Amino acid sequence: MAVDLSVRIGSLVLKNPVLTASGTFGYGTEYSEYFDPSLLGGIVTKTITLEPRAGNPMPRIAETPAGMLNSIGLANVGVEKYITEKLPLLEGLDTAVIANVAGNTAEEYGVLVRRLSGLRRVDAFEINISCPNVRKDGLAFGMDAEATRDVVRCVRSETDKTVIVKLTPNVTDIVAIARAAVEAGADALSLINTVLGMAVDIETRRPLLARVTGGLSGPAIKPIALARLYQVRQSLDVPLIGIGGIMTAGDALEFFFTGATAVEVGTLNFIDPLGSVSILSGLVRYCEGRGISSFSSIIGTLVLES
Amino acid sequence: MKTRIASCPIISQESITDRIQRLVLHCPEIAGAAKPGQFVHVRVHPSWDPLLRRPFSVHAADRKNGSIALLYRVIGKGTAFLRSLGNGASVNLMGPLGNGFRLDQSRSRALVMAGGLGSAPAFFLIDRLLEYGRPVIFMWGTRSAEEIFGLDRFRVAGVEIHLATDDGSLGRAGTVTGLLEAFLRESKSLKNLEGFVCGPEPMLAAVQALVAGKPLRVQACLEERMACGTGVCQGCAVRMQSGLYRMVCSDGPVFPIEEVDFGG
Secondary structure: OOOEOOEEEOOEEEOOOEEEOOOOOOOOOOOOOOOOHHHOOEEEOOOEOOOOEOOOOOOOEEEEOOEEEEOOOOOEOOHHHHHHHHHHHHOOOOOEEEEEEOOOOHHHHHHHHHHHHOOOOOOEEEEEOOOOOOOOOOOOHHHOHHHHHHHHHHHHOOOOOEEEEEEOOOOOOHHHHHHHHHHOOOOEEEEOOOEEEEOEEOOOOEEOOOOOEEEEEOHHHHHHHHHHHHHHHHHOOOOEEEEOOOOOHHHHHHHHHHOOOEEEEOOHHHHOOOHHHHHHHHHHHHHHHOOOOEHHHHOOOOOOOO | OOOEEEEEEEEEEEEOOOOEEEEEEEOHHHHHHOOOOOEEEEEOOOOOOOOOOEEEEEEEEEOOOOEEEEEEEOOOHHHHHHHHOOOOOEEEEEEEEOEOOOOOOOOOEEEEEEEHHHHHHHHHHHHHHHHOOOOEEEEEEEOOHHHOOOOHHHHHOOOEEEEEEOOOOOOEEOOHHHHHHHHHHHOOOOOOEEEEEEOOHHHHHHHHHHHOOOOOEEEEEOOOOOOOOOOOOOOOEEEEOOOOEEEOOOOOEEEEHHHEOOOO
């Protein structure tokens, strides 16, 4: 039995619901020697800024129980090199390319999206308003509803392509931020970005990261991600993309049942470059085993006590 | 050369000291492809805690038997679990990764320096240098005599060996950089000599300072915490003298020593 795996995010139709998360899959072809990225529903490329960024001082990563902290600092080649050197590598791939962008100001987000929107190989945008590693205080646009609204407005006016806004969990009321993003024109939301975290070496009394705090990812944050997705799902009717500690098809199913239309696989790529395609095959097996012909029919089927 | 992800059976595992293990694995493709200075990324534990793979330098590669040897220090939960695995158990490896030492057609003497577990890549390097028929001088510093091992075959092959231990229990008391300092003082000429160094960053920094301005080309093999091991996560950056960051995993782990900014 063939399973129809396709899902719709705004005007973007994905052939299957498994994407790779920004910052964990490079510019899309780095893992090509392990598998064909065309197998995936889509690739979210590494966050791009207007100017190239070298990234933060070392150490940038630390391991924590079932998780990792990172403080990479959005190291990237900048939008011009992204267009001339990175996007052409994705020509011919049969998968959606979602360009992830971040700016220093709301206007800069608009400039980035304007620069990229006309390019055929960019199928959609993910707006990173939630990286905890850029400002020293770990703050981000996505921690404030008004700032979120400003960014999304600037982006929305520059493109008709699907705009996905990536939310941070490091807020008191994620629904307020989510609502601001949708009201300003977001087609979909992806959540969560990393959880602000920290670890200390008890021998040296030094933080394990040079920037002291960083973003926690991996299995440790999956329950947080699910709860955030659930909160947003209860309040808003837009497509949601689940992110956070997805390591198995079972993990992904938890997000789909809770209401995610697609998932992004992140940290797993570092441990098993084939992890995202393993999850995809697991989802296919799940559907086949239960006679489910349309994957989208399982979305949001969480059973709650009435 | 394609990188492999493979589940590799353990051929043998032995304790060198109470903390240092030597692990031999059957993985013909990696054994055939590996070059000195390259590493394999080891899934030390099958669960998600510990989460990340650990990069281990290839310590030996036997193309005929299709095996590689790794050397590791037992530090935490992951390496303790790895030590508990017996023959027949399998370990998931990715590799070979990174760029090895550049070994050209030079016939010059090779000066190989290793600090602590820098012996992991250094032994493999010496094996290959000897295969190429190059004269080798090996300087090795460890904490104490019990961490010195496996030198017989190098002695038989005519390698000139200089040892140092922190506690003075074998060789010169002090570090391997002390050996280098004495060597540089006593050498009339550094012509026809090429340096290779593997070890922790403070040692590499000391070697960099000692050879600065001298006509001695040195390649350094860096150690760094890594997540992906393939250049994707940008976690294992090292600052270069140029001010740019390079990735230890994918741009290195071997760099010309003068290009690295050990202060950054």
